[in-house]
Amino acid sequence: MLKRKLSRLLPCMIISFTLVFSASSGFSASVADSQQLKSQIDNSKKISSFDSAKSETALFSSVENDVKKVIKANTDFAFDIFKAINLEDSEKNVLISPLSISTALSMVYQGAGGSTRGEMETAMRYNGLDINTINRAYGSLLPYLRNIDPDVNLGISNSIWYRNRFNINSSFLQINRNIFNSHVEAIDFGSHGAINTINSWVANATNGMIPQMLNAPIPSQTVMYLINALYFKGRWTNVFDETLSFNGNFRTGKNEYKSIVYMKKTDTMDYGQGEDYKAIRLPYGSGSTAMYCILPDDGVSINDYIISLNTQKWNQIRQSIENTEDVKLILPRFKIEYGEISLNNALAALGMEEAFLPGANFSGIAPGIFISRINHKALIEVNENGTEAAAITAGVLFGSTPPPDNEFIATRPFIFVIADEGKGNILFMGKAFELSQY
Known part of the structure; x- marks a missing residue:
């Protein structure tokens, strides 16, 4: 364990x-x-x-x-x-x-x-x-x-x-x-x-x-x-079960593979997808703040995807997310x-x-x-x-859209945002490009 x-x-x-x-x-x-x-x-x-x-x-x-x-x-x-x-x-x-x-x-x-x-x-x-x-x-x-x-x-x-x-x-x-x-x-x-x-x-x-x-x-x-x-x-509203965490490879933005620890759960979760991404919402506390993880489709460069991001696309991503049954989530434990x-x-x-x-x-x-x-x-x-x-x-x-599969498997670079859910303030924003064991 x-x-x-x-x-x-x-x-x-x-x-x-x-x-x-x-x-x-x-x-x-x-x-x-x-x-x-x-x-x-x-x-x-x-x-x-x-x-x-x-x-x-x-x-x-x-x-x-x-x-x-x-x-x-x-x-x-x-x-x-x-x-x-x-x-x-x-x-x-x-x-x-x-x-x-x-x-x-x-x-x-x-x-x-x-x-x-x-x-x-x-x-x-x-x-x-x-x-x-x-x-x-x-x-x-x-x-x-x-x-x-x-x-x-x-x-x-x-x-x-x-x-x-x-x-x-x-x-x-x-x-x-x-x-x-x-x-x-x-x-x-x-x-x-x-x-x-x-x-x-x-x-x-x-x-x-x-x-x-x-x-x-x-x-x-x-x-x-x-x-x-x-x-x-x-603290996550629904924490991950540590006994389900496992070792696996993360494909970095440089197409190198690094061994890391993944967290895992299958449950009803807030999940969405669009023509070039999948997204998951992980709330904290009673849900007034949350982390959003955005995974560009395989083959879409993380940096090209970031160039396309703006307020309009951010709102579209958030609106695409809905409570979905039997979502399989694999997310790196990362630092x-x-x-x-x-x-x-x-x-x-x-x-x-x-x-x-x-x-x-x-x-x-x-x-x-x-x-x-x-x-x-x-x-x-x-x-x-x-x-x-x-x-x-x-x-x-100084002085093209794949068929829905309800999976969010982040084994490659992704974007994460910590946001206030009531008014939409963005507290933190980041890009996981190259992860290592943590």
């Missing part, structure tokens, strides 16, 4: 941005706007507490259209940045957390101006959305996700740490407090305790999975860290560690270039700052009990 057990089932994501001086020198969202939005959101929360069956309707009643628009933009962004990153790492496994990246970029976006802001809107697929629409949506989405399911722990934490005596626009800090519930603190970056203070926050926000993010010393140009942490703890990679090129390919140059306009934060780099690292474990995943993204602002 296989005795491997999962003690902690949690994906988490860290996004950090370090702001420092550069050669560059408006800011349209006001503190009054953000305070009014926070008041509306808080009122919705009070209403929602009366009846759990009505809580979601009450929470989103005044901002439902805004939420839908931002989720649509974030989903478009998720597939676009996933495809851009996959082009750079077509011969490797890939893993990102689109929601965490979107949230952290949205925090920074509050202080962007001029053409820098326009390019960020293009990259994040926010064109046509005013900043109040975006903030109303996040002000509702974040509490919703934190309370998505009593059987699933999904934590989203934000913080801003800036060098003491450095003049940061107070409106920028207040909006991040109001909308993103950010912890804001000025500290002495030259002190030995600064690293420990920030790393302690990181460890707490990730339940100890990521004990530290920074190493001493902090560069003298650094003036600010903006951090988003996404923490998920779940993927991805990165550390830079997201600069991927974001630039989506239209966000100026933010990385000394002439960037982040005057809503402070004059003369720009993004130097945004790095990303991620890890995921999938086994008989559930999923454990973590990701770190650090950004530096």
Whole structure:
């Protein structure tokens, strides 16, 4: 019997941005706007507490259209940045957390101006959305996700740490407090305790999975860290029987064979297929979040299939899935560690270039700052009990259809997505290209 057990089932994501001086020198969202939005959101929360069956309707009643628009933009962004990153790492496994990246970029976006802001809107697929629409949506989405399911722990934490005596626009800090519930603190970056203070926050926000993010010393140009942490703890609604797990070969994307452990079950499951894929949905907890595994047909390149992915196709895949009897599922037990990679090129390919140059306009934060780099690292474990995943993204602002057979046998590369089932937020997205024994 296989005795491997999962003690902690949690994906988490860290996004950090370090702001420092550069050669560059408006800011349209006001503190009054953000305070009014926070008041509306808080009122919705009070209403929602009366009846759990009505809580979601009450929470989103005044901002439902805004939420839908931002989720649509974030989903478009998720597939676009996933495809851009996959082009750079077509011969490797890939893993990102689109929601965490979107949230952290949205925090920074509050202080962007001029053409820098326009390019960020293009990259994040926010064109046509005013900043109040975006903030109303996040002000509702974040509490919703934190309370998505009593059987699933999904934590989203934000913080801003800036060098003491450095003049940061107070409106920028207040909006991040109001909308993103950010912890804001000025500290002495030259002190030995600064690293420990920030790393302690990181460890707490990730339940100890990521004990530290920074190493001493902090560069003298650094003036600010903006951090988003996404923490998920779940367990399959229906776990796999470990006694059925077996050894077998996985055909990698390089047409090599690796011996791995497969999990197995035959049961009534959420299963679907289309003209070039099969898909399975594996829920966590009470079903409010789930992992989707998408297996392109044999002969269809995993990378070619990823190029074809977009929000429309994602919706078609989800709609094709239905509760089906006697589904045979064989899925690898796998562990993927991805990165550390830079997201600069991927974001630039989506239209966000100026933010990385000394002439960037982040005057809503402070004059003369720009993004130097945004790095990303991620890890995921999938086994008989559930999923454990973590990701770190650090950004530096420096100066033909086969007949149905009801089988999902993933013995070759496949795509996986962890999603919120209520609103459609994509939490994690990855490509299993080359697996080894785990």
